[in-house]
Amino acid sequence: MAQNVTASPAVGNARWKRLIPVAIIVYIISFMDRTNIGFALNGLHQDLGIDAAQQGLAAGIFFIGYLVLQIPGGHLAEHWSAKKFVGIMVLIWGVLAVLSGFIQNFTQLLVVRFFLGVAEAGIWPAILVLISHWFPAAERARAYAFWMMNIAIASIITAPLSGWILSFSDWRWLFIIEGIFPFVIAAPLWWALIADHPREAKWCSIQEREYIEKGLAADAAAHPQQEKLGLRHVLSNAVVWRLTLVYFLIQIGFYGINIWLPHVIKTITSGSSLEVGFVTAIPYVLAMFGLWYNAKAADRSGRYSTHVLLSMAVGAVALVISVATGDNLPFLAVTLISIAVAGALAYDGPFWASASRAMPVAVAGTAMGLINAVGNLGGFVGPYVGGYLQDVTHGSFLATSIFLAACLLAAGLVMLTLRRGGDRPVHGRPPKDHSRRPDAPKPMKKTP
Numbered sequence: 424m425a426q427n428v429t430a431s432p433a434v435g436n437a438r439w440k441r442l443i444p445v446a447i448i449v450y451i452i453s454f455m456d457r458t459n460i461g462f463a464l465n466g467l468h469q470d471l472g473i474d475a476a477q478q479g480l481a482a483g484i485f486f487i488g489y490l491v492l493q494i495p496g497g498h499l500a501e502h503w504s505a506k507k508f509v510g511i512m513v514l515i516w517g518v519l520a521v522l523s524g525f526i527q528n529f530t531q532l533l534v535v536r537f538f539l540g541v542a543e544a545g546i547w548p549a550i551l552v553l554i555s556h557w558f559p560a561a562e563r564a565r566a567y568a569f570w571m572m573n574i575a576i577a578s579i580i581t582a583p584l585s586g587w588i589l590s591f592s593d594w595r596w597l598f599i600i601e602g603i604f605p606f607v608i609a610a611p612l613w614w615a616l617i618a619d620h621p622r623e624a625k626w627c628s629i630q631e632r633e634y635i636e637k638g639l640a641a642d643a644a645a646h647p648q649q650e651k652l653g654l655r656h657v658l659s660n661a662v663v664w665r666l667t668l669v670y671f672l673i674q675i676g677f678y679g680i681n682i683w684l685p686h687v688i689k690t691i692t693s694g695s696s697l698e699v700g701f702v703t704a705i706p707y708v709l710a711m712f713g714l715w716y717n718a719k720a721a722d723r724s725g726r727y728s729t730h731v732l733l734s735m736a737v738g739a740v741a742l743v744i745s746v747a748t749g750d751n752l753p754f755l756a757v758t759l760i761s762i763a764v765a766g767a768l769a770y771d772g773p774f775w776a777s778a779s780r781a782m783p784v785a786v787a788g789t790a791m792g793l794i795n796a797v798g799n800l801g802g803f804v805g806p807y808v809g810g811y812l813q814d815v816t817h818g819s820f821l822a823t824s825i826f827l828a829a830c831l832l833a834a835g836l837v838m839l840t841l842r843r844g845g846d847r848p849v850h851g852r853p854p855k856d857h858s859r860r861p862d863a864p865k866p867m868k869k870t871p
Contacts, residue, residue, distance in 0.1 A: 496545015
């Protein structure tokens with residue numbers, strides 16, 4: 424029977440101070456190189472003559488390539504080395520990010536963006552697996568939320584940085600300059616400071632290592648016979664596919680907002696590239712607080728599915744109202760779209776904590792790879808459909824906002840169906856053993 428393991432101050436927190444910050448930095452740069460195209464869209468339109476739907480396709484095709492290494496990436500991280508796999512892919516994606524600045528036509532843009540997606544594909548599930556090796560289940564939602572602040576931080580950095588670069592150059596130099604960061608920042612930090620397991624890290628104390636191993640052993644005890652499970656179990660598991668559907672719908676909403684956000688801010692404020700960059704960063708500052716607060720509350724209550732629904736509902740409602748408000752009340756519109764972005768991101772910690780509970784540890788890497796692979800196709804659908812709806816509505820973003828909001832709300836409602844396996848019992852109650860065969864005898868009740 425699994426028992427809750429609580430860290431004491433004497434245990435140490437090196438895993439929080441070393442592992443999480445490096446993982447955040449690496450993924451910040453990854454996220455920057457995939458989303459800075461949102462600031463390049465006007466230049467791409469002028470130089471390559473592509474319309475809004477084609478711009479959305481160029482942004483979204485990244486996620487078609489993103490399918491390729493998701494499941495292999497999670498599997499290799501679990502059974503080979505997350506450190507080595509991510510370290511190699513960082514260098515490959517850096518090359519492709521720089522190449523984006525040298526494309527000459529729309530076809531070349533699609534090809535480079537596709538292979539950039541391939542290169543970045545396995546990094547997300549690999550880091551999820553790495554975190555699952557370092558944090559027991561009782562603190563995993565906070566660990567995931569801390570790491571997933573990289574999305575908000577990346578946007579806070581990318582927006583003003585990209586606006587500043589465009590203030591003195593063009594979209595080509597935007598891709599080239601930001602494409603150099605993997606070589607000078609991400610790769611050196613990753614190879615120098617990351618370890619796959621506590622036992623391999625010299626900076627991890629004996630007390631902290633014992634606490635982590637004891638917690639992970641308790642988590643594993645809740646899933647007996649997991650060593651017999653494999654890819655077939657993942658592919659035939661309805662819970663995994665429901666999680667995938669939730670993630671797919673969320674990514675439609677989030678990337679639909681993220682890619683078109685600079686354009687929306689430009690429409691609302693009519694500011695310069697630098698001004699748009701700084702204003703675009705505001706929603707992600709609020710998102711950081713939303714991420715942490717929602718994850719902390721979810722760890723306290725154990726009701727991960729409910730906290731996903733709440734964040735989705737807030738994001739959906741605020742998005743539609745912000746766009747309907749439009750440029751008539753710019754301050755209110757920016758405030759509401761900031762709340763929308765915070766809601767669209769605050770799901771992260773509770774969602775992945777729920778996913779890690781729903782699947783046995785032995786197949787967690789494969790399952791998370793599948794969820795991220797198929798789910799991230801939403802990152803193709805959101806920007807592309809958003810661009811198409813703007814074309815058919817003569818540039819209006821209202822229809823796009825309604826579509827994106829509907830996807831977010833639907834994701835939250837589907838997540839509620841995962842309460843039984845994904846939520847965590849609290850107040851010392853042991854988790855249910857869902858691995859027991861249906862035909863096995865029920866345990867005898869204890870008499871008073």
